[in-house]
Amino acid sequence: MWIEVLVTVVAVLFGLRILYRKTSGRCHSQRSLTGKTAIVTGGSAGLGKFTAKDLVRRGARVILACRNLEKACKVAAWIREAEGSVGEVVVRELDTSDLASVRQFANEILLTEKSLHILVNNAGIIGFKDKRMTKDDLELTMATNHYGHFLLTNLLLGNHWFIKSLDVTSAALNFKTEPYNRIRAYGKSKVCNILFTLELASKLSGTGVTANSLHPGVIHTDLINPHPLILLTGRGGTQTTIHLAVSEEVKRVRKILRGLQGGKDIGFSM
Numbered sequence: 001m002w003i004e005v006l007v008t009v010v011a012v013l014f015g016l017r018i019l020y021r022k023t024s025g026r027c028h029s030q031r032s033l034t035g036k037t038a039i040v041t042g043g044s045a046g047l048g049k050f051t052a053k054d055l056v057r058r059g060a061r062v063i064l065a066c067r068n069l070e071k072a073c074k075v076a077a078w079i080r081e082a083e084g085s086v087g088e089v090v091v092r093e094l095d096t097s098d099l100a101s102v103r104q105f106a107n108e109i110l111l112t113e114k115s116l117h118i119l120v121n122n123a124g125i126i127g128f129k130d131k132r133m134t135k136d137d138l139e140l141t142m143a144t145n146h147y148g149h150f151l152l153t154n155l156l157l158g159n160h161w162f163i164k165s166l167d168v169t170s171a172a173l174n175f176k177t178e179p180y181n182r183i184r185a186y187g188k189s190k191v192c193n194i195l196f197t198l199e200l201a202s203k204l205s206g207t208g209v210t211a212n213s214l215h216p217g218v219i220h221t222d223l224i225n226p227h228p229l230i231l232l233t234g235r236g237g238t239q240t241t242i243h244l245a246v247s248e249e250v251k252r253v254r255k256i257l258r259g260l261q262g263g264k265d266i267g268f269s270m
């Protein structure tokens with residue numbers, strides 16, 4: 001009896017997985033990115049590494065902005081082996097939870113890169129059960145997912161004209177006024193990503209630079225790993241990111257994609 005129940009449960013789970021894969025969107029753009037430069041933060045794993053691989057396949061020079069250089073170099077080697085000499089992939093150090101690291105990375109990019117066309121603010125954590133603060137006295141999940149990317153985007157855009165209204169030392173955002181909770185910290189950081197991107201899109205209106213936010217779906221990566229049977233894999237989960245980064249359809253378009261509630265991608269015009 002229990003074997004029949006088990007077989008039925010497994011069959012249903014596999015059925016759900018196939019249905020999910022068949023109905024999930026695909027980016028069909030064949031756009032070439034030859035001559036374009038892209039940065040993917042957190043390109044050393046999960047969605048970031050598959051996004052980077054796709055951009056390299058299209059001919060882009062892709063900078064993997066990562067905190068773990070050894071891991072990032074292995075991903076770079078994997079991309080080079082898979083994609084040959086189509087695009088180019090390089091590794092640079094960036095810890096998004098450390099504001100000094102963000103400044104150093106941005107300075108290096110501004111000094112060494114002639115232009116930047118795509119910035120994929122992807123690095124993220126769900127965080128730990130206990131509250132942790134960074135050396136900048138910011139709550140770790142907020143710092144990793146939002147503050148670091150907020151600062152990075154502004155530094156790369158040239159922050160002299162940009163809004164300065166978000167208080168990054170806010171006691172509330174850093175759980176100084178309420179008990180820390182990892183899911184709330186993750187949620188707050190993602191809401192900040194969306195608000196930031198919406199405001200950025202508005203500020204950039206008419207400049208030819210677009211900013212969009214997205215939710216990739218529920219994807220089987222190191223971040224979310226509850227049940228591999230019913231989730232998309234990292235490669236499938238990158239389709240929305242790639243669509244926003246490369247499709248002519250969303251060039252100079254400002255919108256939040258259908259049913260989306262989190263994530264963040266800044267696409268510089270091409």
Ligand SMILES: NC(=O)c1ccc[n+]([C@@H]2O[C@H](COP(=O)([O-])OP(=O)(O)OC[C@H]3O[C@@H](n4cnc5c(N)ncnc54)[C@H](OP(=O)(O)O)[C@@H]3O)[C@@H](O)[C@H]2O)c1
Pocket residue numbers: 041042043044045046047048065066067068071094095096097098121122123124125144145215216217218219220221222223224262263
């Ligand atoms: N997977 C999902 O279902 C899902 C759903 C909604 C949103 N998202 C969002 O998608 C993004 C990517 O998630 P994922 O699922 O691919 O997670 P993942 O497999 O855990 O990969 C996260 C990446 O972020 C990097 N990272 C973490 N902290 C960093 C820091 N301080 N500085 C620089 N890099 C850092 C990690 O680097 P290391 O290799 O050094 O750890 C890794 O490369 C996140 O923003 C996440 O919130 C994912």
